[in-house]
Amino acid sequence: MAISSFFNSPRTVFSAATLLRAGFLLYGLFQDAFSPMKYTDIDYFVFTDAAHFIAQGKSPYARDTYRYTPLLAWLMYPTTWPGFWFSFGKVLFAIGDIVTGWMMFRILRTHQNMSQERALKYASIWLLNPMVATISTRGSSEGLLGVFVTALLWAVLAERIPLAGFLLGFAVHFKIYPFIYAASIVWSLDDNRKNRVTSVSSSPITQAIKFLTPRRLVLAAYSLLAFSALNAVMYLAYEWPFLEHSYFYHLVRIDHRHNFSPYNILLYLNSSLRADSATHASSSMELERLAFVPQLLLSAVMIPLALAKKDLPSTMLAQTFAFVTFNKVCTSQYFLWYMMFLPYYLPDSTLLRSRRIGITSLVLWVLGQAAWLHQGFQLEFNGQSTFVPGLWGSSVLFFGINVGILSIIIRDIRSKESSKSYVKAGKST
Amino acid sequence: MKQRITYIVSDPDTFRPELLDVKHASITLKKVQAAKERKVTIGLGELPEQLAKAFEQWHELHIRWASSKPYPSIPPFISRVTPGLHVFFTPHKAKPTNGQLCDLLHSTFGKELKCSSTSEAATKLPILSERFSMSASSQYYSYVPTLANLVNYVQEKVCGEKKRCKEEVGELLEADYLDVDYDAISHAVVLNAFWSTALDGDSWAETISVPGKGQSVEVGVLMHETRPDPEDIGFGGFLTVLGQDKAPKPTRFQTPTRHYPLSSTSTATSDAETSSLTYSTSFAPPTGLHPTLTLTFPTSPIPPNPTCKLHTHLTLPSYLILDKYQFTDSLFLASHNLKSLHSISGATDLEAPDWVVEQWGSAVLFELAVAEFVEGEDEGENEGKEWNATVPLHLRYLPAAESSHTSVPVPWPVVFWACRAEEGTKMSVNPFDRLHLGYEGLFGPKTRFMHVEPQGGQGKLVEWIDVPVLDLRKAKWVEVGTIGAVIVAFLGLVWVLFGGKSAAKKVESKGEGKKKQ
Numbered sequence: 024m025a026i027s028s029f030f031n032s033p034r035t036v037f038s039a040a041t042l043l044r045a046g047f048l049l050y051g052l053f054q055d056a057f058s059p060m061k062y063t064d065i066d067y068f069v070f071t072d073a074a075h076f077i078a079q080g081k082s083p084y085a086r087d088t089y090r091y092t093p094l095l096a097w098l099m100y101p102t103t104w105p106g107f108w109f110s111f112g113k114v115l116f117a118i119g120d121i122v123t124g125w126m127m128f129r130i131l132r133t134h135q136n137m138s139q140e141r142a143l144k145y146a147s148i149w150l151l152n153p154m155v156a157t158i159s160t161r162g163s164s165e166g167l168l169g170v171f172v173t174a175l176l177w178a179v180l181a182e183r184i185p186l187a188g189f190l191l192g193f194a195v196h197f198k199i200y201p202f203i204y205a206a207s208i209v210w211s212l213d214d215n216r217k218n219r220v221t222s223v224s225s226s227p228i229t230q231a232i233k234f235l236t237p238r239r240l241v242l243a244a245y246s247l248l249a250f251s252a253l254n255a256v257m258y259l260a261y262e263w264p265f266l267e268h269s270y271f272y273h274l275v276r277i278d279h280r281h282n283f284s285p286y287n288i289l290l291y292l293n294s295s296l297r298a299d300s301a302t303h304a305s306s307s308m309e310l311e312r313l314a315f316v317p318q319l320l321l322s323a324v325m326i327p328l329a330l331a332k333k334d335l336p337s338t339m340l341a342q343t344f345a346f347v348t349f350n351k352v353c354t355s356q357y358f359l360w361y362m363m364f365l366p367y368y369l370p371d372s373t374l375l376r377s378r379r380i381g382i383t384s385l386v387l388w389v390l391g392q393a394a395w396l397h398q399g400f401q402l403e404f405n406g407q408s409t410f411v412p413g414l415w416g417s418s419v420l421f422f423g424i425n426v427g428i429l430s431i432i433i434r435d436i437r438s439k440e441s442s443k444s445y446v447k448a449g450k451s452t
Numbered sequence: 453m454k455q456r457i458t459y460i461v462s463d464p465d466t467f468r469p470e471l472l473d474v475k476h477a478s479i480t481l482k483k484v485q486a487a488k489e490r491k492v493t494i495g496l497g498e499l500p501e502q503l504a505k506a507f508e509q510w511h512e513l514h515i516r517w518a519s520s521k522p523y524p525s526i527p528p529f530i531s532r533v534t535p536g537l538h539v540f541f542t543p544h545k546a547k548p549t550n551g552q553l554c555d556l557l558h559s560t561f562g563k564e565l566k567c568s569s570t571s572e573a574a575t576k577l578p579i580l581s582e583r584f585s586m587s588a589s590s591q592y593y594s595y596v597p598t599l600a601n602l603v604n605y606v607q608e609k610v611c612g613e614k615k616r617c618k619e620e621v622g623e624l625l626e627a628d629y630l631d632v633d634y635d636a637i638s639h640a641v642v643l644n645a646f647w648s649t650a651l652d653g654d655s656w657a658e659t660i661s662v663p664g665k666g667q668s669v670e671v672g673v674l675m676h677e678t679r680p681d682p683e684d685i686g687f688g689g690f691l692t693v694l695g696q697d698k699a700p701k702p703t704r705f706q707t708p709t710r711h712y713p714l715s716s717t718s719t720a721t722s723d724a725e726t727s728s729l730t731y732s733t734s735f736a737p738p739t740g741l742h743p744t745l746t747l748t749f750p751t752s753p754i755p756p757n758p759t760c761k762l763h764t765h766l767t768l769p770s771y772l773i774l775d776k777y778q779f780t781d782s783l784f785l786a787s788h789n790l791k792s793l794h795s796i797s798g799a800t801d802l803e804a805p806d807w808v809v810e811q812w813g814s815a816v817l818f819e820l821a822v823a824e825f826v827e828g829e830d831e832g833e834n835e836g837k838e839w840n841a842t843v844p845l846h847l848r849y850l851p852a853a854e855s856s857h858t859s860v861p862v863p864w865p866v867v868f869w870a871c872r873a874e875e876g877t878k879m880s881v882n883p884f885d886r887l888h889l890g891y892e893g894l895f896g897p898k899t900r901f902m903h904v905e906p907q908g909g910q911g912k913l914v915e916w917i918d919v920p921v922l923d924l925r926k927a928k929w930v931e932v933g934t935i936g937a938v939i940v941a942f943l944g945l946v947w948v949l950f951g952g953k954s955a956a957k958k959v960e961s962k963g964e965g966k967k968k969q
Contacts, residue, residue, distance in 0.1 A: 059787040068777055087777075088802060279805045279849050289934045291922055295807050295851035310935050317942040329949045345945070349938070406740040408856035408920035411927050419937050426941040430948045437949070 030143045033128065040124060040150040044117040047160040048110065063113075067162025070112060074099035084264035090272055092197055093257050093265060095164060116159035116166045123169040124150035126177050127366050130336070134180045135367065145366040158359060165356045168198050169363045175201070176336055179208050184238050188245025195246075196253040199273065200360070203319075203342050205246065207327035211335045212238045276352075281399055281414055283353040283392070285422035286314050288415040290351065311351075318349035330436045336367030337436045344432060348425040355392070372435050374428075384428050391421035454493040455669045457660060458884075459486035460526050461689070464675040469690065469700065472673060477695035478661035479671050485655045486673070487526045489884070492643045499641065500609055507634045507641060509552045511542040512588055514888035515632035520597055520863065522908020523628040523648035527676065527685050528884035530903050531711040533629070534767040535863040535913045537561055537596040540577065540588035540888045543570070544636065553592065562601045565594045566770070572810035575798035579893045587893035591798070593767050593812050595861045595914070599624050616663065626651050631886070662694050669694040677704060683873060683900065685709050710879040711886065714756065714869070714902045729753055730907035733864040739917050743772075745843040747867065749904075752839040753822045756902055759872035762820040763794070765891040766843065766865040770799050770813040771806045771919065773846050789841040791819040795894050805849040817894050818843065820867075852922035864906055864913040866891070873900035 051062035073083035073096035083096035101111040131142035159166035178187035194201035322345040330338040343361040374381040398413035520535035554567035567573040574590040611617035631644040674689035690700030779793040798814030
């Protein structure tokens with residue numbers, strides 16, 4: 024009873040979410056003040072240092088390992104003021120969490136036609152998730168991305184196409200990977216279903232012309248405009264280091280340090296062998312350089328084509344899941360990227376309807392990480408050479424588990440009726 | 453060629469003037485227990501052309517090599533550097549010298565030195581004190597445990613057939629440290645070698661004579677004298693200019709000194725027994741990928757005078773890194789008994805694996821957080837209690853190898869008190885002044901260094917760390933396995949996405965398979 028009445032009112036849920044974050048934030052201040060082990064994330068010091076450089080009229084890239092858009096450092100500007108202002112960024116990220124949760128709630132209510140109680144329950148996967156609250160109150164910017172991506176989804180569902188375009192361009196400028204959503208959003212923007220049925224017989228050119236609907240063109244135009252304008256401004260302000268650190272760095276990074284990615288040990292192996300035998304021909308085929316092919320084919324082409332017209336939010340979940348699973352580098356904060364889509368997918372999912380599959384998936388997902396973390400700990404702190412078979416085996420195992428979960432998600436979306444009533448309902452708002 | 457040979461008698465009670473015998477142009481020492489410094493100044497013209505050309509590339513070049521074997525210091529030869537090969541240099545502005553340093557080092561000190569090109573391997577030396585214009589601009593370091601390569605090289609290229617030259621150069625194998633200095637103004641190369649004890653471990657019994665015409669040799673046999681001025685050190689003994697003096701000439705002098713013995717009361721006593729403070733270096737196992745360097749002092753260090761601050765200067769090869777951003781938090785610093793990170797220079801990229809780092813490594817100066825100077829107090833309280841300062845480090849990934857671990861050397865850092873000196877500018881009049889050690893440039897010119905001796909005991913002044921690496925013997929299936937797993941997963945997902953109805957059928961659902969594309 025208590026639980027159901029708790030989820031009856033947005034006020035209680037959002038108050039609880041706010042209190043949760045306030046609690047973590049205060050606890051963090053306490054731990055930072057009294058312990059040499061800091062609650063605050065290392066990245067937060069990177070942002071705030073970068074903000075200090077900006078405050079001195081310098082480039083944020085004067086700070087080592089600052090690999091973000093200068094906008095983030097500008098957002099952190101108040102942290103350069105004295106006193107409690109240092110925590111401004113964490114407060115901002117926490118507020119971002121709540122705003123994201125509110126948009127989730129609105130999307131679930133309006134576009135998935137949920138009752139208030141049900142919508143609040145599912146939004147709580149994000150709002151009351153201690154992992155989400157910890158990440159943002161420790162000062163990691165991943166949560167902030169939730170605001171932009173969720174706003175993007177809302178704008179598409181609410182048919183605010185120019186706004187959606189702007190948000191897409193902005194999100195890609197902020198963190199690159201949201202570009203994968205372009206394909207699914209574009210593909211989902213059908214004018215109506217009749218078009219599609221008749222188009223089967225027409226020639227490629229007419230098909231192409233029919234594909235280029237005004238809404239798609241508007242989306243493309245606004246997103247490109249936003250993306251290029253932001254980049255142009257940042258380039259004018261910070262020149263080459265901006266491009267180097269926010270974009271090109273991701274092309275040349277080696278990612279040799281152990282992480283969840285199945286490619287990790289292979290990258291370490293081949294990168295170090297290549298350095299060893301810089302002169303004579305490399306024995307490896309360097310196939311790992313093609314790692315982006317399956318990743319991008321799945322997340323940016325195939326999943327959008329196959330699924331976007333059926334259920335856009337769940338498709339975006341599948342895309343993100345595929346992107347993270349097949350990525351050359353994968354750490355736990357990347358899991359946040361797909362977690363922000365779970366509230367839309369889970370309600371009708373096999374994972375919730377079949378208790379057995381759901382619990383098995385969750386247990387395996389956790390166990391896969393636990394196995395890897397155990398090996399990682401043995402390496403990092405006990406100095407055991409667990410690269411092979413331990414770390415490699417557990418990362419491939421975790422990869423397999425993720426692929427299994429992804430296939431369940433894909434099947435669920437495939438089995439849905441084509442684009443339900445989201446857009447229609449969306450028009451009514 | 454000019455030579456100056458100085459013996460510092462370790463125990464004046466054992467010395468009698470009769471132990472010296474000057475005849476013609478030579479001097480014979482009969483069992484003199486002493487430390488020895490040999491300083492040889494060679495004009496570029498006296499060197500083989502190839503070597504002379506190599507030196508001419510530099511505006512200034514200072515090589516400091518120190519043995520990893522522990523040795524006792526004796527004033528005035530107090531200063532220390534981390535064991536291994538240090539090179540401080542300023543390239544000639546007019547001449548681009550890429551690659552020259554690495555070629556020179558590879559042929560003299562060993563092919564295995566990590567040095568691909570001068571501009572990439574060397575790092576800029578930070579200079580906090582602009583007035584200290586003596587400092588070189590660039591730094592290079594590598595752990596070189598022995599001078600065997602250099603000795604071979606000099607015997608072959610410089611000595612040629614001269615037997616005496618070969619023998620004398622061979623003595624370098626027993627040296628505790630060796631300095632080589634060149635600068636474009638003097639146009640001369642100065643070699644300076646130090647032996648803390650005689651080659652046979654007991655006493656020097658040797659004859660020194662002038663090797664050839666036009667060459668001068670000056671031999672000093674000195675003992676410590678009590679000094680009137682607290683910042684000076686004083687010596688008494690005998691000087692002999694070979695070929696000129698018929699007998700050893702008594703002498704007595706005092707000089708201000710940059711490097712000062714820690715034992716404040718002792719004047720002439722030899723070994724470490726009087727210097728109250730020593731330190732040792734260790735890594736607490738398991739080191740993992742985040743080894744913590746521990747400096748252990750037998751007692752809590754007490755400043756010899758109120759202006760003194762205890763420092764440690766670390767020379768970290770490229771596989772070790774220090775995350776400077778960790779050391780901004782006062783609680784973190786305090787928990788490691790560190791006061792502050794004064795300076796860090798060199799390869800400080802926190803993300804790169806060792807195989808992409810071209811630079812030799814990094815140099816770090818910390819001030820340690822010792823108790824405040826309180827006259828006459830506290831001393832009893834901390835007595836007998838070990839005192840530690842720790843420096844958390846991180847390891848870069850090392851290349852995959854045919855073993856599970858790769859062992860890497862970590863030479864001991866140096867530890868010293870940096871104190872205010874009243875007569876800083878006069879220090880260079882000290883005939884035994886030693887500069888270009890990598891850390892004096894980080895202090896003002898009016899700084900006196902009081903060196904804490906490493907407590908080598910039985911071991912060496914270097915620690916070895918086992919770094920876990922990818923074991924190639926087990927890695928045969930990594931490439932095939934990874935790519936196979938990705939391809940199978942990819943094809944499986946494509947089938948789930950586009951495959952036949954059966955795929956969708958397994959999932960109970962209302963709109964099953966109806967709307968395939």
